[in-house]
Amino acid sequence: MNVLLKAIEHVVRAQPNEVAFTGVLNGELATLSYQQFWQHANDVSQRLRALGCRCIALREQNGLPWAVIDIAAQLANVVLVPVPHFFSDSQVAHLLSDSGADLLIGDWHVNDLTGHGIESIAPIYGLSAMRIASEQSELLPETCKVTFTSGSTGQPKGVCLSADNLYRVSQSLANVVRPTVNNGAHLAVLPLATLLENITAIYVPLLLGQSSVLLSGAQVGLKGSSQFDPATFATALATHRPSSVVLTPALLEVLVALVERTPELGRCFQFIAVGGARVSSSVMAQAHRLGLPAFQGYGLSECASVVSVNTPTHTSIDSAGQVLEHQQVRIDEQGQLWVTGNIALGYIREPFTEQWLATGDLAQLDEHGYLTITGRVKNQLITAYGRNVSPEWVEAEAHGFASLRSLVVVGDGEKSLTAVVVHDSPADVMRDLRLLNQGLPDYAQLKHCLCLADYPQDRPLWTANGKPLRPNFEQWANDQRHSIITIGQ
Incomplete structure (x- = not known):
């Protein structure tokens, strides 16, 4: 074993009659x-x-x-x-x-x-x-x-x-949330086929001796990988009153909107973990204003999921939290994050042979040990003035504005950056871009905009899982120079 x-098994013997799982069985x-x-x-x-x-x-x-x-x-x-x-x-x-x-x-x-x-x-x-x-x-x-x-x-x-990989991350997470999540149940919103939810909805509750609710995607509002029904989600929350959930940034935005309308839906939560992508600081601040205990984290499959996470007692709102006890990190001269302590065995037929894993992510580590992920090494833009800009960082900040949620940043090698946005109201886009720029340093501000009704169907601009093909975006945006407008003050 x-x-x-x-x-x-130790927990099973200690509390055999406590509820472990609630969920669908034979319909x-x-x-x-x-x-x-x-x-x-x-x-x-x-x-x-x-x-x-x-x-x-x-x-x-x-x-x-x-x-x-x-x-x-x-x-x-x-x-x-x-x-x-x-x-x-x-x-x-x-x-x-x-x-x-x-x-x-x-x-x-x-x-x-x-x-x-x-x-x-x-x-x-x-x-x-x-x-x-x-x-x-x-x-x-x-x-x-x-x-x-x-x-x-x-x-x-x-x-x-390995089982050791799964145990190390699960036990570290259990230790982190144990002082906070002391009653109620975890509600699995993401598919269990997602490693993060697999760990947080099955292994962590079992190690804590707590309960987990396992409902189908349709029962929590999730359809496929990118469609979500807020009304169904609200019904699941009202019915099961979970103490914890794991959400993507997009789902946190849905929860914030629901709680704004119905504050009672947010009162059951003790811990809301947010991962999968960088969260807009404005969305996180809005969640905290509503009393939602939302905490951003960071992880990757090659480290058996979670590497760092914020907690109620140790929080830096713009960061991905402090590194969990089972991991160690360092950042090289190019700003790339390296991790050791719980590295996967490797890919199929490709064992990992080095002690440290290069994540491919750009990161910063402050004097208090808070880790901030700013983007991907391969996606980094370098302006004509030699400034490095992570497009993911700017795009995440843009997600705090309703008209900018489709925004993609281009401008590699250019004097200034351009926003590519699909929206039916150019006036709303321009207004929100000016507001966005107020919170960005000058070198990362968006000076131009390409606003469209839709993306072209004859150009491959996206990967199979919905991420922008940045070189293709750069080339396509360059071809559309006649339609690019300047963003005023």
Whole structure:
């Protein structure tokens, strides 16, 4: 039994009758005590051993089966590969081939698997299951879970994580939130196939002896990877009264808007973690004014998720918080962040051999140990005056203005920066750009604007997961010089 399972078993024995999970099971809302959950996971692990499988690809909405199968796979020493629903068919095919998964559980359709040898078998904990003909992949030794990054290009990369990797980050997070989150339950809003939610909605509550609510995306308002229904989210909050959630910056903006209209929705929270991208300082300040305990953090799959996070007792609102106890960081002369202490085993067939990992992120570390992520090394713009500007930083600040949420910054090699914005009111855009500039240093201010009704359909401007292809944006914006206007004071 690995170190994470031993820690969870200790909690099970200490409080067998406390509620561990509430969630969907066979279409109905149900609860599992710690003892019931542990027994169900052990029963499923026996089934997995009998099947003799090596690697499970789990493609399923949030619910009790997801949590049970996650722990059961570890008990059976079987590698688990979560499969995001928003992956394209080609990305899923790549994931299956790269991981060598030989058992599919959950929401799989035979039509999607043409060309594979498929054998349907009896359901596993209420979920459909199929054996799939697969060659054994060269997963790295000690791999417990493979999380596939969405990738800035088409094909995701499989990050191999050990049980020790998962335990270290989960225990550090449990230690951080223990003084704050002392009752209530965590509500999983992001998909459990997302490593951050996997850790915060399953492992951390189990280590804390607390409860977690696992609802499908439709039940919390999440549709795909980029659509969200605020009314459904509000209903879930009113029904379950969670003490903690993990949100992306966009979802925090939704929560802020909801709480402005209905303050009662915000009173249940003790800890709101925000990650996935830099958060606008104005949005974070607005959340705090409403009494929302929102705290920005930073992490990456190659470090088993969270590296740093703000807390109620140690907060710097514009930063990603202080580094967790299991990690160490340094910043090189180019401003790039390096991390050590809980590095993943590596990518499939590509073990990490160095003690320190170059994150590819630009960062600053102040005298109090607060880490601020300013952008990506490869995206850094250098103006004609030699000033380095992270476009992600400016874009994050722009998200605090309703008309600027589509803003992309261009201007590499130019004397000044240009905002590319899609919006139906150029007047609103110009007004908000002037307000944005008031909070930016002169070298990062946006002096010009290209305001459009929509992006062109014949130009590849975005990656598969919705990030701007910056060289393409630069070239395209240069072609549109005749439409660029100057932003006045």
